[in-house]
Amino acid sequence: MGPAAAALAVAGRGVGSCAGAIRRINGCDNAMRRGAGSIRPPRTLPILAVAAGGVIGSTGRVLAAEVGPHPASGWPVTTLAVNLIGAFLLGAYLARRQRAVTGPWSLQMWAIGALGSFTTFSGFSLEVVQLLEAGRSGIAAWYVAASMIGGLAAAIAGDAAGSRRL
Amino acid sequence: MIQVVAILAGAVGAVARYTAGGWVQRRTGPRFPSGTAAVNLAGALCLGVAAGALDPGSGAHALAAGFLGGFTTFSTWMVETLALGRRSSERLLALANLTLLLALGVAVAAAGYRVAS
Secondary structure, X not given: OOHHHHHOOOOOOOOOOOOHHHXXXXXXXXXXXXXXXXXXXXXXXXXXXXXXXXXXXXXHHHXXXXXXXXXXXXXXXXXXXXXXXXXXXXXXXXXXXXXXOOOOOHHHHHHHHHHHHHOOHHHHXXXXXXXXXXXXXXXXXXXXXXXXXXXXXXXXXXHHHHHOOO | OHHHXXXXXXXXXXXXXXXXXXXXHHHHOXXXXXXXXXXXXXXXXXXXXXXXXXXXXXXXXXXXXXXXXXXXXXXXXXXXXXXXXXOHHHHHHHHHHHHHHHHHHHHHHHHHHHHHO
């Protein structure tokens, strides 16, 4: 665990607060600042950072779909690989961010924009449906298990890798 | 060309996720990662509809799949589940976030696919 566990802590620490990973991922911090009646933060820059990161992450996902294998067994190996790599990198990024100075919109660009759009929940869900429709419920079950267990393990491994001293 | 459309749609999807997810999260409080859950379920439903209604080789399908690929996220779902699970008092919420979103995501994608095809 170590300090990175605190880095990923989600639950808020007071009524109306918006602490931890949720604040960082969903941009609650902007809302908090507005709610406090202070000067409105610039809205354009974080959105541009998310869009720029979105181009990077989407390029990776679309390219992977182009060049990745499509085995005849129907195993969605490309989506699985993309999702596990993305979960690892997001865990590593958030842990590293606790220990290193990052640019002002780095979180919006890399965590929310790039790694958020590189991975996909809708593609995963649809592939499970298509496997079930095709009568391949065994592969569907293994795909779900590999994604859930692998995704959590990848996020834990990324957190550990990002928490190590360089 | 169709790949460029999918990539740019994905960037627009990322911005939509950031604004819509943040909007939901601010209205539901910090205890549960509701913003990510909401965009993921909405995106899974829409991708089911798109897969049922659109020709897989068409530009409209590339646009929809690209947008929804960027709109929904697996990595944030995993990291938020892990962060919840590391607080012993939130273990049940973490389990609910994992299993409910999984079951509901497959259910709404299937419903969208069946209705549209």
